[in-house]
Amino acid sequence: MKLQDSVIAITGGGQGLGRAMGEYLAAKGAKIALIDLMPEKLDEAVTACVAAGAEARSYVCNVAKEEEVEKTFEAIVKDFGHLNGLVNNAGILRDGLMVKVKDGEVERRMELSQWQAVIDVNLTGVFLCGREAATQMIKNGDQGAIINIASISRAGNMGQSNYSAAKAGVSALVPVWAKELARYGIRCAGIAPGFIETEMTASMKPEALEKMTAGIPLKRMGKPEEIASAAAFIFENDYVSGRMIEVDGALRL
Numbered sequence: 672m673k674l675q676d677s678v679i680a681i682t683g684g685g686q687g688l689g690r691a692m693g694e695y696l697a698a699k700g701a702k703i704a705l706i707d708l709m710p711e712k713l714d715e716a717v718t719a720c721v722a723a724g725a726e727a728r729s730y731v732c733n734v735a736k737e738e739e740v741e742k743t744f745e746a747i748v749k750d751f752g753h754l755n756g757l758v759n760n761a762g763i764l765r766d767g768l769m770v771k772v773k774d775g776e777v778e779r780r781m782e783l784s785q786w787q788a789v790i791d792v793n794l795t796g797v798f799l800c801g802r803e804a805a806t807q808m809i810k811n812g813d814q815g816a817i818i819n820i821a822s823i824s825r826a827g828n829m830g831q832s833n834y835s836a837a838k839a840g841v842s843a844l845v846p847v848w849a850k851e852l853a854r855y856g857i858r859c860a861g862i863a864p865g866f867i868e869t870e871m872t873a874s875m876k877p878e879a880l881e882k883m884t885a886g887i888p889l890k891r892m893g894k895p896e897e898i899a900s901a902a903a904f905i906f907e908n909d910y911v912s913g914r915m916i917e918v919d920g921a922l923r924l
């Protein structure tokens with residue numbers, strides 16, 4: 672698929688990896704629909720995509736709300752005329768151990784609300800956006816690809832019952848959708864990033880950063896552009912489908 676003039680929707684596009692992917696794909700000529708909860712962040716990200724050389728629009732939407740997601744994808748096709756791709760990137764963290772023994776007593780540490788919040792956004796949100804993107808693409812006769820952003824934590828990371836379960840789930844959806852949607856000319860693939868340089872890691876203490884990077888075989892965190900270039904590769908290579916790409920500097924948790 673050629674990125675030039677393709678229409679790509681990106682959830683969680685207001686900041687971080689979503690914004691970086693928007694700018695990268697915009698520089699390759701794609702038209703970008705950025706979806707996020709935060710209007711101010713969306714405005715800044717749209718300006719950055721336009722500066723990178725492409726048409727871009729923003730859509731305020733909670734990916735965990737079915738009705739909002741349906742309206743958003745209808746609006747994207749109405750505004751741009753087409754939809755050729757989706758990056759399911761929006762995600763949140765609410766880390767915590769499941770249980771802990773304190774003073775000889777077993778305490779429940781991960782609240783159901785903490786579990787549910789992450790499942791709602793990181794798993795249900797991916798399902799809803801994938802379903803609506805596929806619906807609009809098929810109705811409109813548009814071919815293209817859906818990319819699910821997982822994490823190295825999909826293999827199971829301590830303190831991340833909710834997050835690891837959701838990221839394993841979105842990875843499992845990749846071959847399911849690749850098989851179900853191939854007949855409509857829609858591919859599906861995923862990216863599982865390791866630690867990537869973001870605003871959060873930039874604000875970490877140097878000692879903590881050093882300790883974290885020391886455990887990565889490549890001895891550095893990834894850059895947002897390195898995730899964005901993996902996304903561009905998936906969109907541009909028409910024989911990539913049903914698989915995960917791991918971009919993690921060879922780290923294993």
Ligand SMILES: NC(=O)C1=CN([C@@H]2O[C@H](COP(=O)(O)OP(=O)(O)OC[C@H]3O[C@@H](n4cnc5c(N)ncnc54)[C@H](O)[C@@H]3O)[C@@H](O)[C@H]2O)C=CC1
Pocket residue numbers: 682683684685686687688689706707708709712732733734735760761762763792796820821822823863864865866867868869
């Ligand atoms: N930063 C990292 O090192 C890694 C990130 N990831 C994954 O990459 C993705 C992006 O991560 P970052 O850019 O670091 O996160 P971030 O927190 O900087 O950005 C996430 C964006 O998603 C938006 N968002 C959150 N909940 C939403 C909802 N319900 N509806 C719509 N938008 C919502 C936020 O407003 C924010 O703009 C996530 O799925 C994350 O799990 C995976 C591995 C490593």
Ligand SMILES: CC(C)c1ccc(C(=O)O)c(O)c1O
Pocket residue numbers: 762764821822823824828864865866867869871
């Ligand atoms: C534990 C993994 C590598 C990780 C680290 C940080 C974030 C983040 O800041 O969003 C993640 O989403 C992760 O999956």
